[in-house]
Amino acid sequence: MRLIQYVTLLFVLCFFSLINYRLFYSHLLIPKLSFVCGRGHALPTMTNETPADLYIFTTDLLPLDPRFLPPLANGLLGWRVYDDIMHMGGVYNGEGGDCHRANLPCPLAVRMEIEEEEKAGHLQHSYSLDTHTGIFTHSLRTASVIASQSLYAHRHHPNLLVMEVLLVRQGTSQEPITVKLDSTFTPQSDDIVFHSEPDYKGGSYIQGQTTMPEVPGGVCPSVHIIWTPITPSLTLLPDQAQSRWGFVVAVAGSQDSAQAHYDTGLELMANGNLRPSHLRAWEELWAGSTLELTGPDDLSRALIGCMFYLLSAFPSLHEAPGHFGGVSPGGLSNGGSGQDYWGHVFWDQDTWMYPSIGLFYPQLARAVLEYRVRTVDGAKDNAEKQGYKGLKFPWESAVSGREVCPEDIYGQQEIHINGDVTLAFQHYLYLTQDLSMFTEGRGSEVIWGVADYWVSRVTWSAEEQNYHILGVMPPDEYYYNVNNSVYTNTVAKFSLEFAVELAALLKYPAPREWQQVAEKIKIPFDQKQKYHPEYDGYKKGQFVKQADTVMLGYPLGLPMTPEVRRNDLEFYEAVTDPGGPAMTWGMFAVGWLELGEVEKARNLLQKCFKNIQGPFQVWSESSDGSGAVNFLTGMGGFLQAVLFGYTGFRVQKDCLAFAPLIPDDITQLCIRGVSYLGNKMDWLVRGQEVYIILREEAKHAGNTEPCALQVVLKNSGTKIPLIAGKPVTFPRESGTICKVDGALSCWPM
Numbered sequence: 001m002r003l004i005q006y007v008t009l010l011f012v013l014c015f016f017s018l019i020n021y022r023l024f025y026s027h028l029l030i031p032k033l034s035f036v037c038g039r040g041h042a043l044p045t046m047t048n049e050t051p052a053d054l055y056i057f058t059t060d061l062l063p064l065d066p067r068f069l070p071p072l073a074n075g076l077l078g079w080r081v082y083d084d085i086m087h088m089g090g091v092y093n094g095e096g097g098d099c100h101r102a103n104l105p106c107p108l109a110v111r112m113e114i115e116e117e118e119k120a121g122h123l124q125h126s127y128s129l130d131t132h133t134g135i136f137t138h139s140l141r142t143a144s145v146i147a148s149q150s151l152y153a154h155r156h157h158p159n160l161l162v163m164e165v166l167l168v169r170q171g172t173s174q175e176p177i178t179v180k181l182d183s184t185f186t187p188q189s190d191d192i193v194f195h196s197e198p199d200y201k202g203g204s205y206i207q208g209q210t211t212m213p214e215v216p217g218g219v220c221p222s223v224h225i226i227w228t229p230i231t232p233s234l235t236l237l238p239d240q241a242q243s244r245w246g247f248v249v250a251v252a253g254s255q256d257s258a259q260a261h262y263d264t265g266l267e268l269m270a271n272g273n274l275r276p277s278h279l280r281a282w283e284e285l286w287a288g289s290t291l292e293l294t295g296p297d298d299l300s301r302a303l304i305g306c307m308f309y310l311l312s313a314f315p316s317l318h319e320a321p322g323h324f325g326g327v328s329p330g331g332l333s334n335g336g337s338g339q340d341y342w343g344h345v346f347w348d349q350d351t352w353m354y355p356s357i358g359l360f361y362p363q364l365a366r367a368v369l370e371y372r373v374r375t376v377d378g379a380k381d382n383a384e385k386q387g388y389k390g391l392k393f394p395w396e397s398a399v400s401g402r403e404v405c406p407e408d409i410y411g412q413q414e415i416h417i418n419g420d421v422t423l424a425f426q427h428y429l430y431l432t433q434d435l436s437m438f439t440e441g442r443g444s445e446v447i448w449g450v451a452d453y454w455v456s457r458v459t460w461s462a463e464e465q466n467y468h469i470l471g472v473m474p475p476d477e478y479y480y481n482v483n484n485s486v487y488t489n490t491v492a493k494f495s496l497e498f499a500v501e502l503a504a505l506l507k508y509p510a511p512r513e514w515q516q517v518a519e520k521i522k523i524p525f526d527q528k529q530k531y532h533p534e535y536d537g538y539k540k541g542q543f544v545k546q547a548d549t550v551m552l553g554y555p556l557g558l559p560m561t562p563e564v565r566r567n568d569l570e571f572y573e574a575v576t577d578p579g580g581p582a583m584t585w586g587m588f589a590v591g592w593l594e595l596g597e598v599e600k601a602r603n604l605l606q607k608c609f610k611n612i613q614g615p616f617q618v619w620s621e622s623s624d625g626s627g628a629v630n631f632l633t634g635m636g637g638f639l640q641a642v643l644f645g646y647t648g649f650r651v652q653k654d655c656l657a658f659a660p661l662i663p664d665d666i667t668q669l670c671i672r673g674v675s676y677l678g679n680k681m682d683w684l685v686r687g688q689e690v691y692i693i694l695r696e697e698a699k700h701a702g703n704t705e706p707c708a709l710q711v712v713l714k715n716s717g718t719k720i721p722l723i724a725g726k727p728v729t730f731p732r733e734s735g736t737i738c739k740v741d742g743a744l745s746c747w748p749m
Helices: 004-016 116-120 255-270 274-287 296-311 347-360 360-376 374-386 409-414 417-432 443-457 485-507 512-520 560-572 586-593 598-611 633-646
Strands: 057-058 069-071 079-080 085-088 110-114 124-130 136-141 145-152 159-168 177-183 193-198 203-210 222-227 233-236 242-252 290-292 458-460 466-467 657-658 668-676 677-686 691-694 709-713 719-721 727-731 737-740
Touching: 057 443, 069 145, 069 296, 079 145, 079 159, 085 222, 110 145, 145 177, 159 177, 159 233, 159 255, 159 274, 159 633, 193 222, 193 255, 203 255, 233 242, 233 347, 233 443, 242 255, 255 274, 290 296, 296 347, 296 598, 296 633, 347 417, 347 633, 347 668, 360 374, 360 417, 360 443, 417 443, 417 485, 417 668, 443 485, 443 512, 466 512, 560 586, 586 598, 586 633, 598 633, 633 668, 677 709, 709 727
Parallel strands: none
Antiparallel strands: 057 124, 069 079, 079 085, 110 177, 124 136, 136 145, 145 159, 159 242, 177 233, 193 203, 203 222, 222 242, 290 668, 458 466, 657 737, 668 677, 677 691, 691 727, 709 719, 709 737
């Protein structure tokens, strides 16, 4: 028995020390341990093998549809490789329903080709997206040269885009070698009238303003672009074995800012720190948010791709708050007029993308909440125009918070967005206990404004003796002008209850109506058939577009019996449109995992792979490739199926609950960087055991005390303290991570 315990402890110690190591340069053939965060054997061994790196997506042929070329973004700038258009967060053109991301000309719309005389020998093309580093590389190889063109959106300096070209001589030839740089760039835009300015330190410079503000009388944002001029060709001279060229693009909202960022780019290039500073930023991101498994390679690649593209949509960990423009379904690379939902922000951000980011990075989660706070004035205006009190967040949002949906019915009726927004705030508070977001950060204005809206929006039914919400469109957009959408009423109930809870914490006098409406709002339920109708008058068997009622269990957490949960899943799975949006099946998978039906969950997740368009793991909204591309909403749903499904993680008021369950084709699941009450944890689910190590304890911040944490197992009641650097292991069962009994309160005093 002691020997088994010793071997297990040795394995755990090896595992948690190894997952701190990450190899970013896969071409370096050095001995390394075969077990790195979920790959290899039970005990580490030394090997010189170089298995395929699942973080690198490689192909010899680019996709025929250019929409599925890899998008590169950094939370501020985004563009699809080779495209002559880029976007900047928060820069829109057009009024009201015509508002869309402004198309900016991209100087890096360049394809590298070899000179004709070099093609006499065999020519090999290779294209790769390295998600370790966020760098896309096109390589050309002939008998005489290896040419590499690398493109990236700088992760630490978000105002910079970069192109690097490297020529390396092969063989004994001493002839000059030339590559062509074929550019489709023109310094023009349909959305901005650009004017040429004098060159700045050798860089070309244009500036202009959008042509139409989002709201009448509003400000048209300015855009300044400075870039290194790109020559038609580059030549490796006869006496050179290799040579490297660098090109930077600086984009900002003012002349001073653009020039300062261009200066930074030139300085970093001169001292050799342009790429290394970018690599360090990505290394830091991955170190705090790793999701890996030993199992099917296609599932591993899908998860890596989802995490990469989702992280790319968020700002730097070191960026000053206040500049984040939210996350749209297609990310920053998409969203021009008439495409990818115009780059607007929907419930997709708060419901589908936010949870996976919030589990790892509270500061990035807070950026989402701060975006909503900055739109409060617009939300107030929306409510007033509808004739109600409080705040009505727009179904489609840009900068002002006023409704910019091109079709009025969605803004008028898809009001569940209000509850979706407040649920994100609630989860943030439960994960961090950071009340400053609700005081100095003005989050309380959001919560209380939404509560006031619900109170003014409900109608009392004397016949049923409860409150109704009439004339809405549920998440299932096949139906509109329905009464008592079960999803809408449930998020309204929960946001009212959270408003009461927050008011008590902040000693704010909550109106009695908040609690009264929360207690008496109608939640449709069929007592005879034991399931939740989607809305009043819904007939069992009616076709539905997407996940709706099944979301009552997760993410909303409406209490129900296993029988009711099963009925909801079975009834709606049978009638859900198979061609509907990509995020749907992840929610069904989570539901079946709650019931222990792991194979049903796995089969439903398999449906998502139809939406992944290779070779760069770019998602489409629909399985036939149509709809929005780089569909972060679908990626978010897929990630939640693993992060909250296979682990059973649930964010609750006083704990982080867990109930791990993985299918047979996954032998181990590693999640590194889970953040709870300021502590960072690494998790490994392997067979019938769970391993946790507290990697980083919460630091004392202001008047908030660090929290001592423990594992509490549900069946046995066993309590295991979590101590920094000391791994713990226990049989796979449900339980919670919570504060140690008797520990000082983590709440600010």
